[in-house]
Amino acid sequence: MKPLAFNYLDYDMACVAGTDEAGRGPLAGAVYAAAVILSAPIDGLNDSKKLTAKRRESLYDEILANAVAYGIATASAAEIDAVNILQASQLAMNRAIERLGIVPELVLVDGSFNQSINYPSIAIIKGDGEFQCIAAASILAKVARDRYMAELAELYPQYAFEKHKGYGTKLHYERLREFGPCPEHRRTFLH
Secondary structure (H helix, E strand, O other), X not given: OOXXXXXXXXXXXXXXXXXXXXXXXXXXXXXXXXXXXXXXXXXXXXXXXXXXHHHHHHHHHHHHHHEEEEEEEEEOHHHHXXXXXXXXXXXXXXXXXXXXXXXXXEXXXXXXXXXXXXXXXXXXXXXXXXXXXXXXXXXXHHHHHHHHHHHHHHHOHHHOXXXXXXXXXXXXXXXXXXXXXXXXEOHXXXX
């Protein structure tokens, strides 16, 4: 692990939360965030992008069963358009932290930005590969968002959201040209 600019031993691990988001890049759908406080390590936790969908699903249930606390929240496509994706991501993170039901002493934020986090926090680039609480948040956010995109695929089958999860694939752009945007598309991403 990389040395950090804080002494981890100064904190009660039962009060340190990790937070991460999923869905910053897609053209459609909400951005999801999760916050997790763990009491013990969970085997196999890693950055959600490095795990198969099947492994993320099994870890999702294990995280929910073993977390001291967790919260999952979103910022909608309309909110993303109103404030920008970075601010919307941090809005979703704050909402997820609020849903913990515990006020964390410290929040470890995946990435390089934590200015809008309403709690004592440290931004850690690639933190989801360094800290289990962030990896757990990464998995919860990714699985929750993928499930949401599957629901959107049923509401808007013409876009094939189940295949590309809202990302700007060739298929998605073809469907956008054919059908135009739906209410779940991020208008600021379509320019």
